[in-house]
Amino acid sequence: MRFAYGATRIVWLVGPYAIKVPRPRPIRPFVRLIQLLRNKQVGAQLRTYDENRALGALKYLLAGLRANRREFRISQGGLCSKYRLAPVIKQMAWGLIIVQERGLPLDSKTDLSDHPLWLEMVAEAKGEDPARKQFALFGTRPLLVDYANPELSVFDQAAGSR
Numbered sequence: 330m331r332f333a334y335g336a337t338r339i340v341w342l343v344g345p346y347a348i349k350v351p352r353p354r355p356i357r358p359f360v361r362l363i364q365l366l367r368n369k370q371v372g373a374q375l376r377t378y379d380e381n382r383a384l385g386a387l388k389y390l391l392a393g394l395r396a397n398r399r400e401f402r403i404s405q406g407g408l409c410s411k412y413r414l415a416p417v418i419k420q421m422a423w424g425l426i427i428v429q430e431r432g433l434p435l436d437s438k439t440d441l442s443d444h445p446l447w448l449e450m451v452a453e454a455k456g457e458d459p460a461r462k463q464f465a466l467f468g469t470r471p472l473l474v475d476y477a478n479p480e481l482s483v484f485d486q487a488a489g490s491r
């Protein structure tokens with residue numbers, strides 16, 4: 330049993346399961362908000378979450394919950410085999426908890442270039458190393474375990490509204 334940490338979610342890896350819960354963000358967002366205010370970037374940053382700044386702030390604070398709900402909807406949309414995604418087995422408490430199949434860490438030699446979303450993930454994560462962190466090995470197959478980012482527009486239809 331161990332824990333892994335993403336920017337928006339904490340992942341409890343136990344037996345064959347990866348249990349994802351939103352990361353509490355009470356301090357980080359305020360530090361970040363102060364930095365953004367200093368740099369006068371706050372409007373632009375919040376608008377990456379929503380055109381409306383107030384809604385953007387709310388979506389930012391709820392990012393982990395929204396990621397869980399989006400991942401579950403995409404998985405339920407029957408896209409796991411086409412896009413090689415790790416299936417989400419169950420959602421509980423409106424997305425406060427999701428249970429995903431657990432994979433093993435990739436070794437540094439695993440080739441991801443033939444994964445259908447590899448190039449999108451590199452573009453979204455802005456680099457190969459951060460993109461690799463979003464995959465895990467299931468047997469010999471690498472599957473994408475984090476497909477919640479709204480920038481992955483291939484899933485817009487399956488995921489419904491942002």
Ligand SMILES: Nc1ncnc2c1ncn2[C@@H]1O[C@H](COP(=O)(O)OP(=O)(O)OP(=O)(O)O)[C@@H](O)[C@H]1O
Pocket residue numbers: 333334335336337338339340342347349396415429430431432433434462463465474475477
């Ligand atoms: N199904 C899984 N099997 C094995 N490990 C996993 C699984 N899901 C997540 N992890 C591990 O937990 C980490 C964080 O999970 P995830 O990427 O889903 O969270 P996040 O908060 O959305 O991440 P990000 O920081 O990319 O926004 C992953 O980088 C990976 O190491």
Ligand SMILES: [Mg+2]
Pocket residue numbers: 335336462463475
């Ligand atoms: Mg991630």
